[in-house]
Each structure stands twice: as structure tokens, then as C-alpha cells.
Amino acid sequence: MSEHVKISVEDLNLYIGKQHILKDINTRIPENQITVILGPSGCGKTTLLKSMNRLTDLYSNVKVDGKILIDNEDILHTDTDITTIRKRMGLLSQRPYPLPMNIFNNVAYGLRISGRKNKAVLRKRVQHYLELVNLWEEVKDRLHDPASSLSIGQQQRLCLARGLSVDPDIILADEPTSALDPISSEVIERKFVDLKSQYTVVVVTHSLQQAKRIADYAIFMYLGEIIEQGPAADFFSNPTEELTRSYIKGLFN
Amino acid sequence: MALQVFHRTRILRSRIHSSWMTFALVFSLLLPVILGIGLYLKSASLLQEYSIWEILFSSKWKPLSGQFGMLPFIISSLWVTMIALLVAGPVCLLSAIHLTQYAKPIVLRIMHPVIDILAGIPSVIYGVWGVLVIVPFTADVIGPIFHKSITGYSILSGGIVLAVMIIPFILNILIEVFRTIPEELTEVTLSLGATRWMVVKHVLIKKAFPGIVSAFSLGLSRAFGETIAVLMVVGNVTHIPTGALQPGYPLPALIANNYGEMLSVPMYDSALMLAAFVLLVIVIMFNIVSRWMIHRLEKNI
Numbered sequence: 063m064s065e066h067v068k069i070s071v072e073d074l075n076l077y078i079g080k081q082h083i084l085k086d087i088n089t090r091i092p093e094n095q096i097t098v099i100l101g102p103s104g105c106g107k108t109t110l111l112k113s114m115n116r117l118t119d120l121y122s123n124v125k126v127d128g129k130i131l132i133d134n135e136d137i138l139h140t141d142t143d144i145t146t147i148r149k150r151m152g153l154l155s156q157r158p159y160p161l162p163m164n165i166f167n168n169v170a171y172g173l174r175i176s177g178r179k180n181k182a183v184l185r186k187r188v189q190h191y192l193e194l195v196n197l198w199e200e201v202k203d204r205l206h207d208p209a210s211s212l213s214i215g216q217q218q219r220l221c222l223a224r225g226l227s228v229d230p231d232i233i234l235a236d237e238p239t240s241a242l243d244p245i246s247s248e249v250i251e252r253k254f255v256d257l258k259s260q261y262t263v264v265v266v267t268h269s270l271q272q273a274k275r276i277a278d279y280a281i282f283m284y285l286g287e288i289i290e291q292g293p294a295a296d297f298f299s300n301p302t303e304e305l306t307r308s309y310i311k312g313l314f315n
Numbered sequence: 316m317a318l319q320v321f322h323r324t325r326i327l328r329s330r331i332h333s334s335w336m337t338f339a340l341v342f343s344l345l346l347p348v349i350l351g352i353g354l355y356l357k358s359a360s361l362l363q364e365y366s367i368w369e370i371l372f373s374s375k376w377k378p379l380s381g382q383f384g385m386l387p388f389i390i391s392s393l394w395v396t397m398i399a400l401l402v403a404g405p406v407c408l409l410s411a412i413h414l415t416q417y418a419k420p421i422v423l424r425i426m427h428p429v430i431d432i433l434a435g436i437p438s439v440i441y442g443v444w445g446v447l448v449i450v451p452f453t454a455d456v457i458g459p460i461f462h463k464s465i466t467g468y469s470i471l472s473g474g475i476v477l478a479v480m481i482i483p484f485i486l487n488i489l490i491e492v493f494r495t496i497p498e499e500l501t502e503v504t505l506s507l508g509a510t511r512w513m514v515v516k517h518v519l520i521k522k523a524f525p526g527i528v529s530a531f532s533l534g535l536s537r538a539f540g541e542t543i544a545v546l547m548v549v550g551n552v553t554h555i556p557t558g559a560l561q562p563g564y565p566l567p568a569l570i571a572n573n574y575g576e577m578l579s580v581p582m583y584d585s586a587l588m589l590a591a592f593v594l595l596v597i598v599i600m601f602n603i604v605s606r607w608m609i610h611r612l613e614k615n616i
Contacts (some may be wrong), residue, residue: 117502122420149508155499162521171517172507208615221503228507 068093068262069114070233074128076106076113078121083109085286087128089278096254096263098273098294101283102314107266110283111234114264115151116144126209130234149176152225152261154235158217160209161224165201168209168220170230191223195253215246222253235265239272251276270310274298282306351595361582370589376553382486385593387555391470391563392597394556395545398474401540403482404531411489412515416501423490430490434483437461440545445476450548452559463560466550471559473549485534486615492526493519525612532605537596542567565595 069091076084084106091097099107112118114130115164116137129136137147147173161168167186178184188205192198209220218238225233231255239247254263254276268271273280274314277294282305290297290306301307308314361370361383373384414423453475454467496519504514520527550562551572574587 112502115506118503120501120505140399145505145508145510151506153503153506155503157499159497159500159503161500162524175513175517176508191541194443224503224507234506274329 066093067091068132070129070134071110071114072129072131072132074110074113074126074130076109076118076127077125079123083286084113087288089281089288089291091262091264093262094258094260095278096258096265096276097279097281098277099266099281099283100270100273100309101295102309103268104285105283105287107283111236111264111266114232114234115148115153116221117148117153118135119144129177149228150223151234152228153232153234154218154222154225154233154238156237158221159216160212160217160220163209164206165212165220165298166205169227172224176228181299188229191227192220194226195219195223197223197251213246215242217247218242218246218250219253222250226257227253231261231277233261235263237266237268240268247272270312282309284309317559323455324425324587331520335599347599351592354595357402358585358592361585364582367458369474370586371593374555378580378583378586381582383582383589385566385586385590388564388566388590389593389597390555391549391565392539392565392594394470394559394563395477395549396475396535396538398471399477399481400531402475402478406478407482407489407530407534408432408484408527411486411493414490415493416511416519417513424434426490429464430483430487434487436478438541439547441476441480442544444549445461445472445544449475452557458560461560468550468562468563469560470549470556470563473545473565474559476544476548477541480541480544481534481538484500484537485530485588488530489523489527492523496522514561525609528605528608528612532601535601535605539598539601540567540594542571546571562581566590570594 067090067157071087071089071091074084075082087110099110100304109118113126114132114137118124118126128138130138132147132150135142140147163169163171166188170184171192173184173187182274183278188204189198190267192201197216200216201207202219204211212220215235218241222233235254239250242250251272254265257263258278265273266309267278274294277297279292280294280297282289282297282301282303284305290301290303297306300312301310346521355436365383370385371389372386373382374386375382375384376387414426449472450467453469453472454465454469457471458465458467490528500518500522501514504518505511509517545565546568549565551564551568553564554561556563570587570590574584
């Protein structure tokens with residue numbers, strides 16, 4: 063496999079107050095692949111994901127050491143404006159959180175705030191991204207309805223379109239299908255697989271089956287540490303650590 | 316056998332307790348209705364003599380010669396309430412946003428008891444504070460700005476004192492409103508390249524809008540009915556005010572100042588009861604309109 067590293071995390075430690083949430087995290091996330099972060103709840107996988115676009119800045123009392131390099135730029139210690147860094151990453155959260163606007167504006171918002179205001183251009187781009195997530199046909203006649211009138215599955219696809227609209231090169235997804243029915247989940251999963259040729263995808267998930275289906279690279283975390291990581295094929299068929307083995311067997315969750 | 320009796324008493328007890336609760340509920344539901352009917356009946360004798368429109372839209376209040384026009388009081392009430400809301404609204408909105416989005420959690424923990432204390436201060440104390448601070452302030456600072464020599468007992472003073480009094484109530488609700496907006500909404504918006512201010516302006520305020528409306532309408536209702544503090548600073552002159560620096564005479568002040576006095580004047584008590592009824596109806600109307608607005612807004616988010 064051509065291994066170009068997109069995100070490289072070096073000696074990352076994160077504390078909230080006195081709690082040590084992430085412990086000596088080291089990992090290299092390959093470009094144009096799907097990386098899955100697995101682990102039981104409370105193991106720090108979401109925190110790791112959020113530190114990649116510095117949403118951890120929002121937490122109070124947070125202290126971060128180490129480096130997170132994206133295309134060799136350390137985003138924790140940089141002069142680059144944080145909003146510019148965040149724009150390079152589309153975020154998909156556990157439940158869909160549509161913006162309190164209509165369907166069209168949900169996708170157009172990111173474009174507008176980055177300065178693209180030409181109406182015709184906006185229309186074209188919005189249609190493009192809605193088509194990309196297979197939502198266009200379903201919503202093209204009701205673009206001015208509030209986004210909350212869509213079903214949960216449609217909302218999550220809308221959120222994916224919104225994330226893609228600002229032209230990121232990384233997609234960060236935090237258990238993106240945990241609130242969805244199996245059919246909508248499958249649509250999202252398939253979308254990730256389609257998208258990986260253009261994007262680097264990082265998915266946090268609870269679901270082992272999902273991880274097996276989509277992962278190219280897998281990371282297993284437990285109590286704030288990375289226990290094991292590697293290319294998915296090796297990781298699932300031949301885990302080296304005892305903990306990983308029992309997790310994969312489904313002995314704990 | 317014993318077991319059966321035990322079982323039966325249990326059911327009986329459960330029934331007794333649930334009927335208590337139903338009774339309490341019905342009582343609290345009927346209360347406003349009884350109040351309204353009572354006030355209406357008491358004011359009926361006035362309404363037999365004059366039409367309601369004549370009373371509501373006439374500006375002549377001369378009980379001794381049998382003229383009971385309430386327009387000056389209604390207009391005064393609206394003026395004072397509007398100023399209170401104009402002052403309190405932005406203050407509350409901005410503080411709530413700062414407390415929930417920007418400030419450290421410790422600040423919010425300190426503010427909560429402070430707000431509760433503010434809400435619990437008796438209104439007469441606000442009134443005294445108004446007389447000592449706001450009235451001179453209006454007379455010495457605001458008046459000269461508009462080249463007017465005034466006493467300071469004015470609609471503006473009443474509005475400012477009222478604003479301070481309703482701030483804790485509105486602020487409390489607004490803080491809850493902003494706190495219940497999921498943090499993820501902020502996260503996803505930031506991820507689109509928005510700044511914190513854009514998140515507030517484009518997303519949070521929109522999301523919170525129905526809550527903001529209901530907080531303001533609660534403040535409005537409270538302000539409209541507040542009596543003591545307002546009557547101490549508002550001047551109590553019967554005329555239709557045309558500016559905020561003039562004195563006014565709001566409805567609650569009218570009732571509080573006159574009830575129990577001069578009741579030998581024919582129809583006087585009936586007129587005051589009608590004033591109370593009008594007050595009640597206006598507050599209920601505020602509530603209905605705001606409910607309807609909230610309902611409309613929630614559908615569109």
C-alpha cells in the first residue's frame with residue numbers, strides 16, 4: 063500500500079482537570095484510507111478525534127501536550143488561524159445536528175461563510191454535494207423546508223453533505239451511525255468507502271462489525287491508551303495483544 | 316383473607332391520594348378563571364352604564380364627575396413595559412450568551428445564586444433604590460441631554476427600575492435555553508470554518524429563538540403587573556404620556572393607589588375592578604400571542 067501519512071499524532075497527552083484522558087498517543091493515519099478507532103466507551107476515542115480539529119479547545123480546564131501533525135504542520139502549535147485548520151476537516155457527529163436553517167442553507171452555510179456568495183454557484187455546489195450523498199432526489203423539491211423535517215437518516219446524510227461542502231481533505235466521524243437504522247447506516251458506510259479515494263476518513267465506532275466492513279487501518283484504545291494498531295487485515299485476523307483479542311471476540315464492550 | 320384486606324386498602328389509599336392530586340390540579344386550573352369571573356362581576360355595574368370601548372378609549376378620568384376613561388393608564392403601562400423590555404432584553408441576551416458560551420464554568424456557578432438573590436429582593440427595595448438613584452439620575456443626567464428640566468419621576472425611571480427587576484427572571488430562563496442547546500451544534504458549526512461569533516449569531520440565537528421569545532414574554536407579563544416599585548418612581552400623573560421623560564400612571568399603580576379610598580364615589584370601586592380585569596386580560600393576551608409565536612417558530616427550526 064502506498065503509505066502517505068496524513069495525520070500524525072506524536073506523544074499526545076491530554077488532561078481535563080486532573081484526569082489524564084489521553085496517554086502517550088502515537089499514531090500515523092494514512093491518507094485516502096478509512097481509519098477506524100475502536101474501543102469501549104470512555105476510552106478516549108472521541109477525545110482523540112476531537113483533538114484532531116482542536117474542538118478540545120472548547121473544554122474548560124484542558125491541557126494538551128505533544129504534537130498533532132496534519133500534512134506535517136503541527137496544529138497544536140501553529141500561527142495558522144484555527145478556523146482555517148478546522149475547515150480542512152468535515153465533522154460528522156453521533157447524531158445529526160442540522161443547523162437551524164432550511165435544507166439548502168445547511169449545505170450553503172459553510173460556502174457562504176468562506177466567501178462564496180454568488181447565487182448560481184451556490185445552487186450548483188449545493189446540488190453537487192447533495193447528489194454526492196444521494197440526497198438530492200429526495201429533497202430537491204423541498205429545499206426550503208427546515209432541515210429538522212427530514213428523517214434522522216436523511217439528516218445525517220445532509221450533515222455529511224454539509225461537512226463536505228467546505229472542501230475538506232479529512233472527514234472525522236464520531237460514531238456516525240449509532241443513531242441510525244441499519245439501512246441509513248449502510249448508506250453512510252458505503253459513502254465513506256466511495257469517498258476515501260478523495261478524502262482521508264477517520265471513524266470512531268462502537269460497532270465491531272462496522273469496523274470490519276470498512277476499515278483499512280484500525281486503532282484499538284482502552285482507558286486512554288492505544289493498545290494496538292495496524293492495517294485492518296492483520297489487526298482483525300491476527301491481533302497480538304490479549305486485550306485486543308478479547309475485544310474482537312466480543313468478550314467486553 | 317388478611318392479605319386480601321391488605322390489598323384492598325392499598326387500592327383504596329392509592330385512589331384517595333390520586334383524587335387529592337386531581338383536586339389540587341383542578342383548583343389551580345380554576346384559579347385564573349374564578350379570578351377573572353370575580354373581577355368581571357365586580358365591574359359589571361360600571362359596564363351597565365358605559366360601553367367598554369367608551370371606557371377603554373377615553374382619556375378622561377374624572378371619577379367625581381362620573382368619567383372613567385382608562386386610556387392614560389393603559390398607555391402608561393405599555394410605555395413602562397416597553398422601556399423595561401428594551402433595556403432588559405439586550406442586557407439579558409448578551410449576558411446569557413456570555414455566561415454560557417464564553418465564560419468559565421465557575422462564573423456561571425457564581426452567577427446563579429446572584430441571580431436568585433436579585434429575583435428575591437422585595438420590590439419596595441427596588442422602589443426605594445429607584446427614588447434614591449434612578450429618579451435623580453433621570454432628572455440630572457438624562458433630562459439635560461434633551462434640554463428638559465424634569466423632576467425625574469417619569470416613565471423612563473419606571474422603565475429602568477422595572478428592567479432591573481425583570482432581568483433576573485429573563486436571564487434565568489435564557490441561561491437554561493442556551494444551556495440546553497447541544498454542544499455538538501457548536502462543534503459542527505466551528506468545523507465548517509465559523510468563528511465563535513458566527514456560531515452565536517447564525518446558529519445559537521436562531522436555535523434559541525423560541526426560548527428567547529418565551530423568556531421575554533415572561534418578563535413582559537411580570538413587568539406589566541409590577542406595582543409598588545413602579546408607582547414609587549413613575550410620577551402618577553393622569554394624562555396620556557407622549558414621551559419617556561414625562562410622568563405616567565400605569566394600571567397597577569392606579570389600582571394600588573386608589574383602592575380603599577374614595578369608595579363613596581359612585582362606581583369608583585367598580586371602575587378599579589375593571590382596571591384590574593383589563594390588566595388581567597392584557598397579560599393573558601400577551602401570553603397567548605407569545606405561545607402562538609413560539610409554536611410558529613418551533614415549527615420552522
